[in-house]
Amino acid sequence: MSEFVRNIRLWFAPERVRDEGGTPDYRFSLANERTFLAWLRTALALIGGGFAVDQFLPDLSRPWRVGLALALLAAGVLCSLRAVNHWVRCERAMRRGEDLPASRFPVLLSLVVAVVAVAMVVVVLAGWEG
């Protein structure tokens, strides 16, 4: 947990990241930056999905619609915060010459997306019959 708090402090203190280790090849930093942006786009897509569920599924019953929309929005928030955290961790690992951090997050996110997709199929099918 203290590691996490230290990472959060690094989010806001650019000069502190540079205290450690040496500057990596700029191409690695840029690749890390692009990965961060790709995760941010994933987060934005989840947020957009939340809007879309709310706007384009008017036949869905209200609790389902709001629940799914809020779940997607929460996933988007989680995804964007994790994007920064992972970017900081990767940047530090590169400066120190360590292995890049392993992460369970991609698996988690894909499982959540799969569950939501299955739920949507069930809801749409049930809505069709009802």
Added chain:
Amino acid sequence: MTSRRGRTGRDPGLQPERTRLAWRRTTLSGAVVAVLGVRTALHGGASALGITLCALCCGLWLGFLTAAHHRIRALSATTPPPPLAPRRATTAALYAVATATCAAVLVLRAARPA
């Protein structure tokens, strides 16, 4: 820009260009989300809260656009380009978080019976 690159040596992997385009793509994704937000905010008549949230969505997107633009200019200014400042990364992510919060308010507002 090409001539400046030519003097200092071009990166054969086009890393700064790819990173610039990644920022552009992300800004575009943000624009799509902002448009969806505006649609949701103004759906079924414009209330005071709806207009406020609509303006907030647009403002957040403009904020992200500004941050992306600064980074894009920094990327094309020098070779090799400076690394991304953590503060800017955090700002970009917080724009996404703020948009999601705005969206949650919009969704909950729409869910309430009129």
